[in-house]
Amino acid sequence: MTTKILTTNNYEQAMPVIGSMIRAMIKNNKNVKVKFDEHKTSRSTAQNRLMWMWNQAIADHMREHYGQENSSQDVHEVFVRKKFGVKVLEVGTEEPIIVRKRTRSLNTKEFSEYLNWMDMYCADNLELLLPKPEDLYMLALYGEGETHVSN
Template identity: 45%
Template sequence: MADHILRTENDRRRLIAFLQGLDLTKPRKVAITEIRSKRSDAQNNLLWLWNGKIQEHLRDSFGQIASAEEWHEILVAKLWPAEVRPVELPDGTRYRVGRAKTRGFSIPQMTTYLELLDQYCAENLGLLLPHPEDLMLAIYGERRAA
């Protein structure tokens, strides 16, 4: 049997129907594991679409000049808690290092970050970010399709 991913109630019903139809005269092994994959391509595409819009908005509305990548780093540091730790160089100078990196976020973490970013931009920057239907459907599935 191939691996199948459960995302919706319909997926669950199909699995239950499949299990009920199994021939129990033959032993079967069933394993269910949580998928802990990294952020999805749709999430990544939406993130970088938004980072570009943020860069344009901050440049056009406030005269703030920075790249989309720089705004990304600033906003991740602002919106996502990171473990910051002290580091001392051999010459005695001290620095504080550490920041969250979205490339390692799980799908649920990335969903939360995108929601925080969307809310922050609306409330603090006066920017309503675009919500392309295809990306939103790919990210949220049936939950936001209606």
């Protein structure tokens, strides 16, 4: 199976290629399934790097100002739960399990919204201005030719 992602930049070049692929399959007596979906890019590596940098900055801030020893992973757990809540899963008579949203499931737009929320939350509630290295911050929030992660 071949998947093609068409954008405003490549669709004119891609359409003849897609057409020839369809024609070739039909000529070989094969049925063709065409499916159209909106493509949503998964979070970018820049977004992921910025989030983990911020998680560490928050952990450091909590240690310095409140004496709390938390890892960046601990901060991640707390912030994701605070932003997205949790879900209780029950199966039969088994003990219920509490799960949180996975940030890996966020697309780039949703992840940018999450990063903006983190920034505002820290400023408003923790009196912490998160570091914004210009190159990483701009790439994370506004993109530009960045690779993406789905893990």
